[in-house]
Amino acid sequence: MILIIDFGSQFNQLIARRVREHQVYCQIIPPAMLTEEYIREVKPEGIILSGGPSSIYGQDSPKVNPFIFNGEVPVLGICYGLQFMVHALGGKVQRSEKREYGFAELSISTHSDLFQGIDQKTQCWMSHGDSISELPKGFTITASTDNTRVAAASNPEKNLYGLQFHPEVDHTLMGREILSNFLFRICSCKQNWTMKSFAQNTIEDIRKTIGDKKAILGLSGGVDSSVAALLIHKAIGKNLTCIYVDNGLMRKNESKILKETLTRHLDMNIRFVNAADDFLTPLKDVTDPEKKRKIIGNVFINVFDKEASRIKDAEFLGQGTLYPDIIESQSAFGGPSDVIKSHHNVGGLPENMKLKLVEPLKYLFKDEVRQLGAEIGLPDDLVWRQPFPGPGLGIRIMGAITRERLDVLREADAVLLDEIKKAGYYKKVWQSFAVLLPIKSVGVMGDQRTYENTIVIRAVTSKDAMTADWAKLPYEVLGRISNRIINEVNGVNRVTYDITSKPPGTIEWE
Numbered sequence: 001m002i003l004i005i006d007f008g009s010q011f012n013q014l015i016a017r018r019v020r021e022h023q024v025y026c027q028i029i030p031p032a033m034l035t036e037e038y039i040r041e042v043k044p045e046g047i048i049l050s051g052g053p054s055s056i057y058g059q060d061s062p063k064v065n066p067f068i069f070n071g072e073v074p075v076l077g078i079c080y081g082l083q084f085m086v087h088a089l090g091g092k093v094q095r096s097e098k099r100e101y102g103f104a105e106l107s108i109s110t111h112s113d114l115f116q117g118i119d120q121k122t123q124c125w126m127s128h129g130d131s132i133s134e135l136p137k138g139f140t141i142t143a144s145t146d147n148t149r150v151a152a153a154s155n156p157e158k159n160l161y162g163l164q165f166h167p168e169v170d171h172t173l174m175g176r177e178i179l180s181n182f183l184f185r186i187c188s189c190k191q192n193w194t195m196k197s198f199a200q201n202t203i204e205d206i207r208k209t210i211g212d213k214k215a216i217l218g219l220s221g222g223v224d225s226s227v228a229a230l231l232i233h234k235a236i237g238k239n240l241t242c243i244y245v246d247n248g249l250m251r252k253n254e255s256k257i258l259k260e261t262l263t264r265h266l267d268m269n270i271r272f273v274n275a276a277d278d279f280l281t282p283l284k285d286v287t288d289p290e291k292k293r294k295i296i297g298n299v300f301i302n303v304f305d306k307e308a309s310r311i312k313d314a315e316f317l318g319q320g321t322l323y324p325d326i327i328e329s330q331s332a333f334g335g336p337s338d339v340i341k342s343h344h345n346v347g348g349l350p351e352n353m354k355l356k357l358v359e360p361l362k363y364l365f366k367d368e369v370r371q372l373g374a375e376i377g378l379p380d381d382l383v384w385r386q387p388f389p390g391p392g393l394g395i396r397i398m399g400a401i402t403r404e405r406l407d408v409l410r411e412a413d414a415v416l417l418d419e420i421k422k423a424g425y426y427k428k429v430w431q432s433f434a435v436l437l438p439i440k441s442v443g444v445m446g447d448q449r450t451y452e453n454t455i456v457i458r459a460v461t462s463k464d465a466m467t468a469d470w471a472k473l474p475y476e477v478l479g480r481i482s483n484r485i486i487n488e489v490n491g492v493n494r495v496t497y498d499i500t501s502k503p504p505g506t507i508e509w510e
């Protein structure tokens with residue numbers, strides 16, 4: 001395994017992704033967690049010091065204990081990581097107010113192990129302010145750019161390597177090969193991080209942790225909670241009870257399909273709670289999006305808690321927390337004490353239920369969760385399900401929510417998804433859905449004047465929902481969706497396509 005020390009770089013998750021793409025397991029940890037004891041415990045094959053926004057001369061700049069430079073475990077410093085290494089070992093880092101940012105041509109002067117198989121001239125990507133003016137004893141420059149004399153340096157005797165540029169971003173053309181050289185030539189890592197081995201080990205671990213005790217889990221139908229549920233189910237069988245709350249704001253047939261696949265086919269123990277009335281009654285006449293969210297959130301907690309407290313002697317709570325949540329909640333500058341603040345997806349549980357958390361996906365990225373789901377036999381429909389917001393269709397009906405309007409939106413949404421799937425776009429877009437507007441417009445159907453609802457088609461591409469672009473769906477697909485909605489869904493006579501990106505728009509309409 002490789003330890004990545006988080007000095008606060010925005011690219012840390014990318015470093016981890018790259019390492020794992022080489023089928024090598026890695027963890028991102030805050031600097032203060034890197035103690036001799038921790039190294040003895042986890043026995044990493046190598047350490048990567050990440051970049052970061054700080055200057056090593058800054059007052060609160062993040063630091064690690066320099067014992068890691070003793071040569072026992074290979075170290076690769078990236079950007080700030082290299083500067084920290086140089087400074088700690090007696091070299092000089094020059095302060096600079098000006099940043100070097102963007103592409104640069106890298107000239108490799110020494111084909112050290114890190115640069116094996118890489119062209120002498122190649123493109124790299126820089127993002128730094130300070131630069132190195134003097135290397136510590138034992139180091140040599142291995143690559144330069146026009147503006148940066150020390151673009152790479154190493155001391156192979158001590159297993160120390162450094163890059164001023166970022167090998168983890170795609171703009172560094174040979175970045176993957178450089179990281180591969182570090183992992184395999186320098187650290188002698190083995191390619192044994194596969195979802196098969198992860199699944200086996202995790203199921204075994206869960207079995208050991210939970211033993212013959214009972215666990216509960218809030219199932220939303222999304223890929224994360226479904227994969228977490230199936231893993232725990234494989235470990236402890238019927239001692240896991242999943243709770244699925246149908247809030248009346250789900251899409252067409254959603255609860256039915258979930259029941260079919262998870263209960264019937266995978267034999268999981270799931271309590272389906274039909275709580276539509278509990279949600280729709282307090283939502284009556286509510287039009288403000290934030291009020292809707294608050295009501296839906298509060299009712300959810302009440303319904304979930306009530307159901308959970310019926311499961312006597314449960315000691316564990318399973319959750320589908322993912323690695324990005326964990327990374328975001330650990331601090332580059334903090335100590336081990338504020339490392340992991342779990343994200344509670346299911347709100348506050350009753351005070352008297354002191355449940356211990358089981359989060360089997362907490363070291364996985366979203367795409368790894370999908371691979372894992374497929375590996376352990378989760379049906380394709382669930383593995384590839386697009387994200388769906390907790391408040392469901394409630395925030396896709398503009399204005400007040402009624403059962404009638406829910407039915408209209410549900411039917412229109414089902415048609416839209418059907419056509420998107422048929423056209424092969426379901427996995428290509430991040431989300432695709434229908435929105436019901438609170439206005440009516442005039443139309444003509446047959447010989448009759450109509451005055452009916454408007455549906456908006458929303459489809460976006462995105463990597464992480466932070467930014468998104470409207471999907472360039474073919475006109476024919478849009479045409480088919482529009483035709484079918486107007487023909488098949490009573491109460492709709494107009495369909496429009498939303499061509500707003502995020503920012504300035506958001507993905508959802510409320």
Ligand code: XMP
Pocket residue numbers: 293387388389390391431465502505506507508509510
């Ligand atoms: P926006 O609309 O903010 O959405 O661009 C970004 C992503 O978050 C989802 N979303 C929610 N998910 N509860 C959720 O669980 C919510 O209240 C909520 N609002 C938005 C949205 O579907 C998109 O994937």
